[in-house]
Amino acid sequence: MKKLSELTNIKSDRMIEKLVLDSRDVVNNGMFFCLEGLTVDGHDYVEGAIANGNVAIVHSKPLERIAGIDYIQVPDVMTALHKITSLFYDNPSEKLYIYGITGTNGKSTTMKTVRNILDRFGVKAGYIGTISVEYGDHKFSPSLTTPDIVELQSYLRDMVDEGVTELCLEVSSQGLALRRIESIKFNNASFTNLTHDHLDYHKTMEDYFQAKKMLFDSMGPETFNVFNTDDDYSQRLIAMNYPHTVTYGIENPADYMAKDIELFDRYTRFTLVHQDVEYPVETSFVAIFNVYNMLGVIAILNQRGYSIETIIPELKDIEHVDGRQTIVDEGQDFKVFVDFGHAPDSMKNVYEFVRTVTPPGNKIITVFGAAGARDHLKRPIMGKVSSTLTDHVIITEHDNRNEEVVDITQDIISGMPNDNYEFVPIRYDAIEKALRMAKPHDSVVLIGKGEEKFIYRAFGKEKWMGDEVAASEILRKMKEEE
Numbered sequence: 001m002k003k004l005s006e007l008t009n010i011k012s013d014r015m016i017e018k019l020v021l022d023s024r025d026v027v028n029n030g031m032f033f034c035l036e037g038l039t040v041d042g043h044d045y046v047e048g049a050i051a052n053g054n055v056a057i058v059h060s061k062p063l064e065r066i067a068g069i070d071y072i073q074v075p076d077v078m079t080a081l082h083k084i085t086s087l088f089y090d091n092p093s094e095k096l097y098i099y100g101i102t103g104t105n106g107k108s109t110t111m112k113t114v115r116n117i118l119d120r121f122g123v124k125a126g127y128i129g130t131i132s133v134e135y136g137d138h139k140f141s142p143s144l145t146t147p148d149i150v151e152l153q154s155y156l157r158d159m160v161d162e163g164v165t166e167l168c169l170e171v172s173s174q175g176l177a178l179r180r181i182e183s184i185k186f187n188n189a190s191f192t193n194l195t196h197d198h199l200d201y202h203k204t205m206e207d208y209f210q211a212k213k214m215l216f217d218s219m220g221p222e223t224f225n226v227f228n229t230d231d232d233y234s235q236r237l238i239a240m241n242y243p244h245t246v247t248y249g250i251e252n253p254a255d256y257m258a259k260d261i262e263l264f265d266r267y268t269r270f271t272l273v274h275q276d277v278e279y280p281v282e283t284s285f286v287a288i289f290n291v292y293n294m295l296g297v298i299a300i301l302n303q304r305g306y307s308i309e310t311i312i313p314e315l316k317d318i319e320h321v322d323g324r325q326t327i328v329d330e331g332q333d334f335k336v337f338v339d340f341g342h343a344p345d346s347m348k349n350v351y352e353f354v355r356t357v358t359p360p361g362n363k364i365i366t367v368f369g370a371a372g373a374r375d376h377l378k379r380p381i382m383g384k385v386s387s388t389l390t391d392h393v394i395i396t397e398h399d400n401r402n403e404e405v406v407d408i409t410q411d412i413i414s415g416m417p418n419d420n421y422e423f424v425p426i427r428y429d430a431i432e433k434a435l436r437m438a439k440p441h442d443s444v445v446l447i448g449k450g451e452e453k454f455i456y457r458a459f460g461k462e463k464w465m466g467d468e469v470a471a472s473e474i475l476r477k478m479k480e481e482e
Contacts, residue, residue, distance in 0.1 A: 033060065
């Protein structure tokens with residue numbers, strides 16, 4: 001709660017209790033910001049905002065004024081929102097050391113692992129990203145990977161109040177393009193890779209890249225940046241000569257490199273090479289893409305000031321990230337993997353790894369769907385990747401939103417070169433079909449939803465037990481039938 005005079009140049013002792021972006025929110029003594037979005041303009045909803053308890057309006061366009069309401073006209077509402085939000089929450093980002101990360105794949109695994117290792121080192125660290133918001137004993141789902149600035153600053157304020165000193169923050173391309181993190185002060189930033197995703201929003205890969213680039217353009221001279229040399233878009237960022245840049249990779253020369261990689265179904269070994277010194281590494285994470293993620297983790301923490309000798313031992317038994325290459329084991333004689341990958345490249349990476357741990361002659365069966373009201377262009381590519389790299393594909397529901405699952409499925413099928421698929425509309429039934437099809441030593445991949453406990457419908461979120469829970473339940477039932 002702040003006085004209006006503390007937030008703006010209006011000399012008033014009126015207390016502002018809440019900052020509001022949605023005119024439908026019912027509040028007491030709220031300040032409403034007339035943001036212009038992709039489809040709506042907040043200036044059109046001022047009357048409703050006032051009726052719902054807002055007593056101050058921040059706007060850029062002329063408005064018909066109502067007595068008793070304070071109007072703050074500014075050149076740009078988003079700029080004002082960031083300034084006022086920082087003041088309202090007492091500038092919490094300046095009281096935290098903030099790690100930022102962006103890219104298509106690997107953000108959650110990298111940031112969660114950095115946070116988990118910091119916790120082991122005795123640092124009070126928080127995490128905000130796709131998976132959850134976590135700090136202290138708190139763990140809950142965020143509204144978005146990168147929440148709006150009011151929600152984000154409120155989390156940061158709570159973290160500071162609870163003694164958190166460092167924060168690992170995922171930064172989405174939409175969050176950057178929509179200016180959600182403009183007032184957040186980052187101490188370092190990392191880039192994983194860029195592959196086909198979110199083109200429903202960005203339209204082109206170049207626009208997608210330019211949105212990601214905004215994070216590094218905003219970094220100050222005292223920060224450091226971490227880039228993956230094996231990604232073409234990362235190479236473009238490296239060529240821009242941002243200050244204090246370090247790199248990691250496998251194929252191309254980098255400051256932190258992996259060689260002699262050995263992949264197993266439950267762990268990975270490789271040799272880290274840094275400044276001509278070799279370090280043996282064993283990690284509980286699996287697959288080649290997680291070698292990249294672990295290199296990123298090592299680079300970030302080493303640049304933060306922790307020695308490689310103290311980082312590497314923590315990777316051996318570090319906590320897995322929910323829904324990322326999770327193994328479901330109920331004593332069955334075939335492998336079951338759950339993964340969040342829902343972009344064509346991440347699906348490809350998962351399938352290629354599973355093939356390496358599936359004996360020759362055995363099958364990979366996959367279950368997946370595609371999101372409704374999202375990137376249509378990637379659906380045929382998802383179909384092609386799955387049809388080509390696995391032996392049997394069961395297409396099912398994902399987050400259909402306002403689309404029919406059968407229509408989404410037709411888009412997926414249009415890209416499939418092989419007739420090795422079937423359509424099972426209910427996700428639970430599709431998982432059961434896959435598990436009952438599996439023979440000894442086969443592999444089943446449940447991909448796309450990961451740890452998510454909901455399915456988006458036309459009416460909103462519907463509870464879903466989660467792929468891992470569903471698979472465990474079905475496998476136990478199959479055992480009882482034996």
